[in-house]
Amino acid sequence: MIVAFDATAIGSGLGGDETLVSGMLRGLLLCGESDDRVHVLASEGARLPDEVTGDPRVALERVRRRAGALHFSAVLPFWLAQLSWRHLAPDVVVTNTHAPLVTRLPVALMVPDLSFEHLVDGYPRATRIRLQQLVRRQVHTAATVLTISDFSRDDLVRTYGLDPARVHVVPLTVDAPAEPDPAVRAALAGRGVEGPYVLYLGNLHPRKNVPRLIRAFLRLRANEPRLPGHRLVVAGRPWFGGTAERDAAAGAPEGSVVFLERVSDAEREVLMRDAEVLAYLSTFEGFGLPPLEAMARGTAVLASDVTSIPEVCAGAAVLVAPTDDAAIEEGLRELLTDAGLRGRCEAAGLERAADYDLTRTGRAMVDTLRPIALRDPAQTGTLHPV
Numbered sequence: 001m002i003v004a005f006d007a008t009a010i011g012s013g014l015g016g017d018e019t020l021v022s023g024m025l026r027g028l029l030l031c032g033e034s035d036d037r038v039h040v041l042a043s044e045g046a047r048l049p050d051e052v053t054g055d056p057r058v059a060l061e062r063v064r065r066r067a068g069a070l071h072f073s074a075v076l077p078f079w080l081a082q083l084s085w086r087h088l089a090p091d092v093v094v095t096n097t098h099a100p101l102v103t104r105l106p107v108a109l110m111v112p113d114l115s116f117e118h119l120v121d122g123y124p125r126a127t128r129i130r131l132q133q134l135v136r137r138q139v140h141t142a143a144t145v146l147t148i149s150d151f152s153r154d155d156l157v158r159t160y161g162l163d164p165a166r167v168h169v170v171p172l173t174v175d176a177p178a179e180p181d182p183a184v185r186a187a188l189a190g191r192g193v194e195g196p197y198v199l200y201l202g203n204l205h206p207r208k209n210v211p212r213l214i215r216a217f218l219r220l221r222a223n224e225p226r227l228p229g230h231r232l233v234v235a236g237r238p239w240f241g242g243t244a245e246r247d248a249a250a251g252a253p254e255g256s257v258v259f260l261e262r263v264s265d266a267e268r269e270v271l272m273r274d275a276e277v278l279a280y281l282s283t284f285e286g287f288g289l290p291p292l293e294a295m296a297r298g299t300a301v302l303a304s305d306v307t308s309i310p311e312v313c314a315g316a317a318v319l320v321a322p323t324d325d326a327a328i329e330e331g332l333r334e335l336l337t338d339a340g341l342r343g344r345c346e347a348a349g350l351e352r353a354a355d356y357d358l359t360r361t362g363r364a365m366v367d368t369l370r371p372i373a374l375r376d377p378a379q380t381g382t383l384h385p386v
Contacts, residue, residue, distance in 0.1 A: 001373040003028065004039045004083060004090035004105070006076055008065060011046025016203070019289060020112060020148065021096055023173035026051045027362030028094075028369070029058070039090060041079050059088075068098065069130075076100040091373035092143065097131075099138045106143035106372050110170070111135060113152050113286025113308075114159055115207060122207050122284075124240060136160065143372050146170050151308035152286040170364040174292045174356040180273050184266045192258040197231040198332065199275035199299075201268065201290045202282075204238040204245050209281045209304075209322050211248035216328040217279075218252050226337050232279075235260040235271055273297045276342070277335045280304065281322040288312050292356055295349025300342045302331045316348035 005025055009017040026049055029038065038058050042048055043065040052058055066075050077100040083089055084104075092106050093099075099107045116123055116131040123131070139145050139160050145167045147153050153167045188194075198217060200210055217232045234245060234257065249257040263271065272278065278294035279302045288309045291301045301317035303309050310319060318335055320327040335342050 001033065001036045001092075001370055002039070002088070002090045003036070003369060003373075004080060004093045005041070006093070006095045007040050007048065007052075008043045008046075008063070008071065009096055010048060011043050012065065016112075016289070017096060020110070020172060022049055023358065023361050024094065024110070024170060024365055025049070027170075027173060027358050027360075028365040029055050029362075030358055031362030031366045032057070039083060039088065041076070072098045072134075073101045077102055080105060092369050094146075094369070098134050099142060106375070107138075107141075108144050108146055108369055108372065109138055109142035110146040110148075111139060111152070111156060112148050113284070114155050115284045115286070117159055119207055119284055122205065144168060144368060146368065148172055148287040149308040149311055151311055168364065168368040170368065171356055171360055172287050172289050172292075173358045173361045174289070174296050174353045175358075177273070177297050178265075178269050180270045181266050184264075185270045185274070188260075188267060188270060191260065192231070192255055193233055193260070193271070193274075195229050195231060196227075196276050196336075197233050197258075197274075198277045198279050198336070199233050199235065199271055199294075200279055201235045201263075201271060201294075202280070203236045204234075204242070205240075206242070206244070207282055207284045208236075209283050210234060210236075211244045212322070212325065212328065213279050213281050214245060214248040214252075214257060216325055217332060218249070218256065219325075220329045220332050220336075221253075221256060224333060224337070230276075230336065231256055231258055233258045233260065233271065233275070235263045235268070237262045268293075269297075272299055275299050277302055277332070279332065280309070281320070281328060282307075282309065283322050285309055285312075291317060292349075292353045295346075296353035298346045298350060300335050300345035301349060302328075302335055314352055316352040317345060 007021055007025055009021040029051055036057055040058055040060045042062055044062045063075055092108055094108045096110045099109050116128050153169050156162055156167050157164050202208055204210055221227055272294045277300050280291050281304050285308045291303050291313055294301050303313055303317045303319055304322040305319035318331050320331040
């Protein structure tokens with residue numbers, strides 16, 4: 001099987017896309033055959049996983065990172081054309097969110113979620129329209145559609161009228177925890193991350209619902225005498241330059257809410273291990289990886305009871321309605337003051353996170369791509385404007 005894999009999301013600074021694409025590529029290599037070949041398109045300067053750069057089956061090419069419109073209309077189609085000119089045409093092309101705008105090759109298109117269809121205010125208008133117009137067409141012209149949860153699969157089938165047999169789930173990977181670095185822990189303490197704390201980890205997109213979490217935490221801290229020294233640590237950067245999160249913390253006691261912007265992998269490791277609770281109250285997710293990452297490190301989780309999150313957490317977290325202020329406050333109170341409940345969640349979380357390993361991701365990739373690679377080329381040899 002010859003695969004062309006667009007890995008330019010790695011190094012983009014979009015954490016969710018980077019994690020998704022890295023896991024798909026690593027899993028494909030782990031579970032693929034020894035005679036497979038994977039052509040990887042990566043961005044200049046991006047650090048790829050060692051499993052990729054050290055694999056003899058990988059042929060790596062670098063390009064300058066371009067805006068999405070230019071990448072999918074010019075850079076990616078040109079690279080694929082070059083492969084064909086060099087008699088290296090792949091059996092299948094793997095892309096994330098969008099496909100090359102014109103190609104003769106069968107595409108396995110990853111669509112993680114349809115938040116841009118359901119959350120009108122969740123994206124700038126131009127971004128939302130681009131996503132809607134392109135994805136609506138491309139899911140019908142792709143050879144197969146990949147997604148990351150049963151929830152997203154059902155949503156794609158229902159929203160776009162897709163044949164369920166064409167939509168395949170490739171779950172995300174939860175990597176094994178690394179050893180925390182004491183120097184990193186000390187540096188974080190110097191930035192205000194010390195003492196017991198609740199952690200939010202992820203981008204600051206409106207759907208992540210972080211302002212509501214901040215307000216609930218501050219009310220609880222003010223009214224619960226057992227939690228006077230607790231902090232809320234918010235680790236992530238705004239997607240669209242908004243200030244809603246900092247506005248929600250305006251007037252809070254000094255040091256009670258700590259903003260860290262985007263953090264390194266080493267900082268993530270310390271934050272997730274040391275937090276008493278990870279709070280993830282998103283109103284819409286295709287998967288929701290941070291809860292599982294926290295579970296893998298023995299940290300209890302408070303999460304939303306909507307979209308994919310109950311599927312992913314599967315009874316290992318305390319779930320609340322993400323728009324119910326009182327429920328969020330009570331969920332935080334229960335987890336922070338009840339050590340027994342917290343311990344049960346920690347134990348259940350370790351078991352749940354273990355279900356999402358790299359082999360599971362890789363087997364899903366191989367099982368989906370290989371039937372496409374074995375098709376008669378005459379079935380997929382026409383030019384498809386997508």
